[in-house]
Structures are given as structure tokens and as C-alpha cells.
Amino acid sequence: FRIAVLISGSGSNLQAIMDATATGSISGEIEQVLSNRPDAGGLERARQAGIPAEVIDHRHFDTREAYDEALGQRLTALRPDLIVLAGFMRILTDPLVRTFAGQMINIHPSLLPAYRGLHTHARAIAAGERQHGCSVHYVIPELDAGPVIAQAPVTIKPDDTPASLQTRVQAMEHTLYPQVVSWIADGRVSLHDDQVWMDGQPI
Numbered sequence: 068f069r070i071a072v073l074i075s076g077s078g079s080n081l082q083a084i085m086d087a088t089a090t091g092s093i094s095g096e097i098e099q100v101l102s103n104r105p106d107a108g109g110l111e112r113a114r115q116a117g118i119p120a121e122v123i124d125h126r127h128f129d130t131r132e133a134y135d136e137a138l139g140q141r142l143t144a145l146r147p148d149l150i151v152l153a154g155f156m157r158i159l160t161d162p163l164v165r166t167f168a169g170q171m172i173n174i175h176p177s178l179l180p181a182y183r184g185l186h187t188h189a190r191a192i193a194a195g196e197r198q199h200g201c202s203v204h205y206v207i208p209e210l211d212a213g214p215v216i217a218q219a220p221v222t223i224k225p226d227d228t229p230a231s232l233q234t235r236v237q238a239m240e241h242t243l244y245p246q247v248v249s250w251i252a253d254g255r256v257s258l259h260d261d262q263v264w265m266d267g268q269p270i
């Protein structure tokens with residue numbers, strides 16, 4: 068089971084998924100890590116683990132369409148079974164998303180459909196929420212709107228700051244994301260007609 072991971076930043080979720088492939092809790096291999104930023108910390112994490120890591124720098128492309136075409140060609144050549152967005156901070160064009168429909172997942176730091184977009188921790192605190200968390204979903208053209216596969220809740224404490232809340236949500240991400248990848252690698256989870264199926268049942 069061939070996995071490609073796309074990153075833009077520190078790559079702590081990438082690390083969690085690499086660790087899970089190393090121990091065998093994910094039955095698959097990360098074939099390639101791709102970053103749109105040359106300074107992404109996750110590139111070094113990949114190299115440390117002996118996984119090929121490559122930069123396709125968005126600043127070398129004039130348009131979003133041109134970038135996504137190059138990224139799509141690279142991904143097609145890799146023939147991944149699953150593309151994992153792990154802090155890949157770019158909005159993807161429709162053609163790219165459609166090319167890999169049902170084969171691309173993302174982790175988002177909120178209990179979707181609440182708090183799509185950025186600054187989710189600050190927004191959840193400002194709204195007086197008691198519950199926050201993270202969601203793993205299939206990617207569709209609309210941002211953070213794809214069918215949810217699994218979520219992990221985190222209780223907001225009265226004295227939480229966006230940073231303290233983010234720390235606890237990320238700890239949950241590092242368990243949830245490898246878990247979902249392992250389910251997909253094992254054929255337990257898939258997408259059919261915008262519906263997530265798990266163990267032979269729509270969820």
C-alpha cells in the first residue's frame with residue numbers, strides 16, 4: 068500500500084504516520100514526502116527516516132493551476148494508493164482534487180463541520196465552546212468540507228489559550244491520523260459516491 072504525504076511545516080503528523088509504518092501498525096510504505104516549502108521541518112524528519120523527500124516550491128510557479136498541474140504529474144508518477152495531507156497549507160484546484168478523488172485525505176483541527184479554515188483554536192475559545200478536537204476527512208474541492216472519516220474530541224478548559232488547546236488537539240491528531248491511515252490501508256474504510264464506508268457499512 069503506497070502512501071504519499073504532503074506537508075508545508077513541522078511535520079509532526081508526518082512523524083506519527085512514519086512511526087506507525089515503522090512499527091507495522093500501518094500496513095503500508097510512505098513512498099514519498101512532498102513539500103511546497105523548502106524550509107518545512109518535516110523534510111528533515113523524512114530524511115532521518117530514510118524516506119525520499121522532495122520540494123515542489125510554489126514560488127516557482129505563476130499560477131495555482133500551474134503548480135497543481137506539476138504536483139499532479141508528480142503524484143501520478145508515484146502511483147500512490149493514498150495521498151495524505153499533513154499540514155499541507157495550500158488550497159487545491161478542482162482538477163487536482165478530482166484526479167485523486169477518494170484517494171486523498173486531510174486532517175483538520177476542529178470537529179467538522181464546525182470551524183472550517185484557519186485559526187480554529189482561537190475561534191472555538193472565543194465562541195465559548197466546551198468541545199473542540201480534530202477530524203480526518205476525504206478531500207473534495209470545497210475546503211474542509213469533505214466526508215468525515217473519524218474525529219477525536221478535546222475538552223476546552225476555562226484557562227485554555229489557543230496555544231495550550233492546540234497542543235492537546237495535536238496530541239490527538241497524532242493518534243487519530245495514523246489510525247485512519249491504517250484503516251484505509253487495510254481496506255476497512257473507503258469512499259463511494261461521497262459516502263464513507265467502514266467495515267461494509269455506510270457511516
Ligand code: GRF
Pocket residue numbers: 074075076077078079080081109153154155174175176201237240
Ligand atoms: C495540524 O495541526 C493539522 O491539523 C493542520 O496543520 C497542522 C500540521 O502540523 N492541518 P504538523 O506539520 O503535522 O506538525
